[in-house]
Amino acid sequence: MIEFKNVNKWFDKLHVLNDINLKIPKGEVLVICGPSGSGKSTLIRCINRLEKIQQGQIIVNDIPVHDKSTNLTKLRAEIGFVFQQFHLYPHMTVLQNVMLAPVNVKKLAKAKAEKIALEKLEQVGLTEKSAAYPAQLSGGQQQRVAIARGLVMSPEIMLFDEPTSALDPEMIGEVLDVMVNLVSEGMTMCVVTHEMGFAKKVADRVLFMDEGKIVEIGNPTDFFDNPQTDRAAEFISKILTH
Amino acid sequence: MLVDFNFRVILEYLPLFLTGLRSTFLIAVVSIILALITGIIACSCRISGIKIIKYPAIAYIEIIRSTPLLVQIYFLYFGLPTLGLRIPEIQTGILALMLNSGAYIAEIIRAGINSVDEGQIEAGVSSGLNYVQRMRLIILPQALGVTVPPLLGQNIVLVKDSALLSLISVMELTRCGQTMTSERFMPAEAFLTVAFFYMCIYFCLKALADWSQRKLIFREAY
């Protein structure tokens, strides 16, 4: 479903992605972790080409993402993206936020788009907030709206970039619950997160990155209980003790 | 000093002042509309990635901003005839005001667009919106809130700037004061009356700008 082939990327001289090879099959939930600056956010931002790569290839559903001829609009419609800072549009209501892409990208009729949008809002448990503006919602609610906005185009893949890092602790649970529900529906997901409970519970594989390289990749039980490298062991002990 | 202030003469000249006021108002309205169009075009060129339109836009904006309006007015007033273009003073004046304010408006709009958070653009990109859609649906509506108050401020500036057209003998408000001064030699009466009318315009526009500041900067979101 998603394949990285010898991907390299530099920010000026910083080698942020160093020869990445990775295959993510359909329906897999991949949790990506690693210290800050390790390249994990960049990795998933390349999948819908928010970032360009300098070498290699990324293939999503047989489409080479970084090919010039690729129809990005169509590709991005098949990939939902959830940001750490939510990035809801402050000048639109919750419902308008969610309806924006169906109406303008898919060119659906307003009524139809609204119906789908409301379904997605129901899925994240926020139907009653549809007329509110983002500023009137808590962080957890905003992030759930952002997830609904990602889901509304019926994507086959959902990418999450530290979806709970900007949230107060008491709001993390509600967002993770929504994500766990998505997993049970068989969604292909890449999640950059340090929520180890989430990783243990639903991840098929955990990927550990450091300095732009994939250091370790394996099933969650093996990774947490029996890390193969010192760096991974050190990282795990750090996030478990704090 | 105010004892011998001659209100009778002011009353006598009132019709003149009112025509002056009317023409200041008309000049301002026409110039503002033209300047807004110029500003939007200049800003679009300025922020585009296409060098051949970007650099001329930068040059235009920077040249206007670093030279006095009066020099720009004289440049057109004395310069256009040497190119064989003879147009009425009032049109020369409006042209100068349009070019001058257009450059400032371009920068105001650009600042508004830049004030929209980068993440908003990324969110739009991720939803598959194209450049025009992102501009129209996400960036411009948000930029508008920050742009409107300074744009109204620019209108205040433009009204005051239009006083300089009196120096190329356009018969607007300030020119009326000069006329009355030369005919009756009563500069105090003349220019304080002129000042009074400008103050009236100023307070109306200021009230509008303050109101928009309260209304349009919507829902302090972040």
Added chain:
Amino acid sequence: MISFYFGRLMEIFPFFLKGLWMTSKIAFISLVTCTLIGFILGIFRSSDSTILKRLVGVYVAFVRGTPFVVQIFIVFFILPEWGIQLEAFTAALLAMAIMGSAFICEIVAGGINSIPKGQWEAATSSGLNGIQKLRLVIIPQAMKVILPPLVGQYVLLIKDTSVVSVIGIMELTRVGWVTVVRIPEGLMVFTLVGFLYFIISYPLILLSNYLEKRMAA
């Protein structure tokens, strides 16, 4: 024909330099006085005294509400009627000072008001008096907010000196105006005038942009 006039223009170029010198002189003196008066008025404007605030407010409204050219006429024509004789040069400086200080006052007041109340309270708790609070605590922090628009205002003031040409002061714009009567090449003459203004004001515009970026970071 054009090259003939260009030659003439070069002949009288020293005349332009004199104008440039006059413009620089007026600009420099005005900037210094405007800054001084502007800071004092700005402190008044942001003070707790309602009367001071109101008075400065009226002054600022009058200046902001009327065109500079009208202000110059008022200073130059009306003051003598009231028994105050002024030379054109003094009148120009006075008009510049009145106008510039009002704008700078608003910038300074905005900067002072941007400092949170807690800073005043902390300074009061440390036992500082009013002037010390401003000088040691408030103004140094407010400078971050004041500086970029202040430099921007300097550019506007320098350009506004062109308007004092209307009362006959032989500065750059007046030189252009006088020249164009004799050398009827308006584009050429005022391109030269504009270029000389550009030389003075563009570095300040760049400085203002730079400060804005640095202070925002």
